[in-house]
Amino acid sequence: MTTAYFIHLNGIVQGVGFRPYVYRLAHEMGIKGWVNNSSHGVYIHAEGLQVPVFYRRLLQEVPPLAKITHEEYREVAFGNYADFAILQSREEGQADVLISPDIATCGDCLAELRDVQDLRYRYPFINCTNCGPRYTIIQDVPYDRAQTTMQSFPMCPVCAQEYADPLNRRFHAQPVACSQCGPAxxxxxxxxxxxxxxxxxxxxxxxxxxxxxxxxxxxxxxxxxxxxxxxxxxxxxxxxxxxxxxxxxxxxxxxxxxxxxxxxxxxxxxxxxxxxxxxxxxxxxxxxxxxxxxxxxxxxxxxxxxxxxxxxxxxxxxxxxxxxxxxxxxxxxxxxxxxxxxxxxxxxxxxxxxxxxxxxxxxxVQVIGDEAVLHRRARGYVPLPQKCPQDLKASILGVGGELKNAFCLGAKDRAFTSQYIGDMEGYENFQRFRQELASFQKVVQIVPEVVAYDAHPDFQTTQFALAGPWPQKIKVQHHHAHLVSVLGEHGITAPALGVVCDGTGWGEDRRIWGFEFLKGNAEGYRRLAHLEYLPLPGGDAGAKHPLRIAYAYGKSLLSEREWLMTERLWERLAGAEQKILDQQLEKRLQIFETSSGGRLFDAVSALLGICTSVTYEGQAAIELESKAALWSGKNSEDALEPRYLIEWAENGECLILKVKELYWGIIQDVLDGKEPAFIAYHFHDSLAHGIVRTVLELQVGEGPLVLTGGVFQNKLLTEKVLVLCKAFGIQVIRAKELPPGDGGLALGQILIGNERCS
Ligand SMILES: [Zn+2]
Ligand SMILES: [Zn+2]
Ligand SMILES: [Zn+2]
The missing domain is CATH 3.90.870.40 (DHBP synthase)
Known part of the structure; x- marks a missing residue:
């Protein structure tokens, strides 16, 4: 008598041609039994001497878009099946099958699109089980045409026949359509x-x-x-x-x-x-x-x-x-x-x-240090989950940050980060956040019991979390969340040192943090080093005026004698603007102390005359990098010593990165008429040296170094830091499938929330 096996596979196994694949393989190998879809994945009953080989091939030759996250294989009673069949889908309890992201048109469909003989010749909505819309058209789970926006297009006989044929590429392709029956x-x-x-x-x-x-x-x-x-x-x-x-x-x-x-x-x-x-x-x-x-x-x-x-x-x-x-x-x-x-x-x-x-x-996406770094994560990646390092104690919502918001819903060992929603400052964007939060809960089947939110009291998302119905609310420091998000992606629970460099985040001392060396994990962190505090006129809104930042930083860092030499740098500031700034600085009016990394880039960009007022977020820093990259392309040899020095001071247990020498060095080069590209390049190089020297100085022992925060979307800086780390034998980890910027923040919020919730 032959043995029979029951196989259970889960992950992305629906809407990707998985059952036809099982069916074809079973036929090819003479396996008898059946396959069906359920709300928990694909079930297979397989009989025949070849079943162990069948199982091995099943896992090895999966369709390109399928992803198996759970596999199970056990002997069951022999059913003496005469053939192999695809059975009706079964629904049972809560669905936990992953929804596929949208998929770019496949080669087969493109060929048909250009084939005059084909039914779907030049049909703008041609698709199959290997390609087409998924997440963007799904209203509810399980993924079935009736629960997508394709529900209003009944299939014509030809499409219906292809949809029902297990050997067809369009078998159970939910968005299948043609010019006779589909969208136009x-x-x-x-x-x-x-x-x-x-x-x-x-x-x-x-x-x-x-x-x-x-x-x-x-x-x-x-x-x-x-x-x-x-x-x-x-x-x-x-x-x-x-x-x-x-x-x-x-x-x-x-x-x-x-x-x-x-x-x-x-x-x-x-x-x-x-x-x-x-x-x-x-x-x-x-x-x-x-x-x-x-x-x-x-x-x-x-x-x-x-x-x-x-x-x-x-x-x-x-x-x-x-x-x-x-x-x-x-x-x-x-x-x-x-x-x-x-x-x-x-x-x-x-x-x-x-x-x-x-x-x-x-x-x-941008390739930085030979790896893909997501600047914005949305179509094509969402709603794939990240695996949590350990099972979550509750269903948790991380609401994300204020800029480049994405939220995250986690339960059991999975965390689903939403698509990029945008900046929360505008009313409409915030409405979009609420709308997507409601519908995303359906797709990922998670109803949160706990909410984790950023410590910044003025964030829309913070106020939303505090006003919401969740029984437990957990406040999370911004840069701590950044660090833990990366650790989580790498499945690490032990404490590690992280360099978190970004524009802005609420600090525990009520100052604006942003260039932080934190050691910690989801349980907590210690602040081991940070950039010295510098005066930011106008707070977060001041980021729109890099020249004002440059002015305020200069006035705070330079001696009186040095300051007098810088006069011509401020010609582009209107006289009145200068006077207001002077008064602000003198009386400490609307002056916020910040250790922001992003603002340092802004100030240098303005000093070099590259960008003195911005029209989009991050512009001054991005243009500074572009200038520097031009120089770097022309001049490949690296100096061993940085041109501008970053020094340290100690403040209790904390190391302070002092940038006076760096700032004054840059100003002197500007006054000497050195090329902005040259200075911009050396600023990046010196900063990279400063970061790595600080890491070495902190001597935090074993474990990888985390590099994260929006500033590490800067390719030149990141690659310089990576080269130096390699030279010193420091192992580095970075964000993988989530952005290092605030788009990846919410996963960290969830993991920290999990530690603190009951
Ligand atoms: Zn296709
Ligand atoms: Zn049709
Ligand atoms: Zn951030």
Whole structure:
């Protein structure tokens, strides 16, 4: 008698062609029995001599998008099945199957899109079990067409037959559709009249089109047309913030931008994120500087929906694809809102009638130190969970921070971080936060009992947490959360030293922290070192005026004699502005003490005349890095000693990083007429030396060093620190699947909340 086995697999095993895969493999190997889907994953009953080999192959040859997080295999009673069948889905109790993120169009679908003979020739919504919308159209679980925004499109006989055929690539592909039965596009002009086509000629003419995509609207124009790009920039009131591009294919990207193997992998991945790439010098002829003023990089992605692929029937190689929203407002994702809100910006609207349920921006990634670092995590990555180092004691919500917010819901050993929501300062963004929090709870099946929130009393998210219904509320220090988030991602529970460098976070001494050396874990932390406190005029809002910061820092750091020599640096400050600053500093009015790392970058950027007032968050630091990178590209040899010195002072148990020498050194170089790129480069280099020397000085013994916080999205600085750490034998860990900036904060909040909740 042959034996029979029961197999249970869970993870991402639904909506990715898993059952047809099991079915085909069983047929190929002569295995009898059945497979079915349940709310707990895939169950298989397998009979035959070959079952052990079948099981091994089953785990080894999984479909590209499947991900197995749980496997179980045991002998059961022999059922004497005559064949292998796919059974009806079973529902039982609470679902715990993972929902797949949205997936870029697969090669098979792209081929069919171009095949005149195919049913779905040029159909903008072609998809299959290996690709297409997922998270963005899911209203509830289990993942089934009736619970997605595809529910309003009954399948035609052909689609229905493919959907029901276990050997078809569209077997149980929930969004399956064709031009007979599925969603359709519609082009409108600004007056609301219907027009023919996809707007390709209009784009070629230099016009701006609002296009509904997978996770929301894009504002689109020809990326090679400087006038169109400039017009979009003005209409969107975007200041100097860089635009993202979509490129026809990898070849055209290579022509103008440097692409490493790792970067190529990311561009072609099923998540299809925006990848930040370095421009080649000759790129300026084709890709106008208006795309990203003052930067040496561009963010580029490949077409990830069939509609995008069809747009490139036009003669352009690059399209600007910037989020369809008004400045400081959330991403627009409904037709009505797009037509209403983007009227003054777009000349045409390319709409479609497949509703988006979870708006999702494009994700943004950069390769730093040979690893992908997420700047923004949304489409293509959400709602994949992170595994917690240990089971959580309760269901916990981490509300995240104030800027670049993402929240996180955790239960058992999983934590689900939401897509990037945006800055919480605006009313509309905060509404979006509440809306997504409500619907995300459904998708991940977690109803929180505990809320963990940032210690900053003025954050919208803090007030939201304090006003909410949760029985337990736990306050978490900002940089502690940053540190623990990275430890959590690496499954580490032991205390470790972290360099947490970012713009702003509420400190326990009620000052603004931001350049912190913390040793700790989820249970607690000690502050071992930090940047000295410097006067920040206007507090967090003062970040918009880097020259004022530079002025205040200079006045506080320099001697009277030195200060007198700096007069001409402040010519760009209006006389009245200077007078107000002097009074503020003298009387300590609206002056906040800060150890922020981000503000130090801002001050130096302004000193060098690179960026003296900002139009988007982080601009001064980003432009400073770009300048420095230009120098670094031309001058490869590294000095052994840093040009500018960071010194230490002791304050009790805490080491204080003193930047007087660094600041004065930079000012002297500016006054000597040294090139800004040279100074910017040496600032990065000196800071990296300062960080690593401090780590060595702290001698905290075993364990990896954590590098995190928004400043470690700076490629030049991070790579310099990594090189030095390697030279000194320091093992470094960084954020992996979450951003090192505030987009990754909420996981840390959850893990700390877990330690403190009862
Ligand atoms: Zn496909
Ligand atoms: Zn159909
Ligand atoms: Zn932060």
């Amino acid at each position: 596009v519609q082009l409108l002009n600004a007056q609301g009249d219907f027009c023919a086509g996809l707007g390709i000629e209009q784009i070629a003419r230099g016009e701006i089109i609002a296009i509904k995509g997978l996770g929301g609207f894009h504002l689109v124009c020809d990326g090679g047309n400087p006038t169109a790009v400039q017009r979009l920039r003005q209409r969107k009131e975007r200041g100097a913030k860089p635009f993202a591009l979509m490129a026809r294919n990898l070849e055209v990207i290579r022509r103008y931008l440097k692409v490493s193997l790792k970067e190529e992998e990311l561009l072609k991945s099923s998540a299809a994120p925006i990848v930040i790439l370095e421009r080649k010098k000759e790129s300026g002829n084709v890709l106008p500087d208006e795309l990203a003023p003052g930067l040496h990089t561009l963010g580029v992605m490949l077409p990830y929906t069939p509609l995008h692929a069809l747009l490139f029937d036009g003669a352009f190689d690059f399209l600007v694809m910037t989020s369809g929203n008004l400045s400081g407002r959330p991403l627009i994702y409904t037709n009505e809102e797009a037509v209403r809100e983007l009227k003054g910006i777009a000349d045409y609207f390319l709409l479609h009638n497949r509703d988006i349920f979870h708006p999702c921006d494009d994700s943004v």
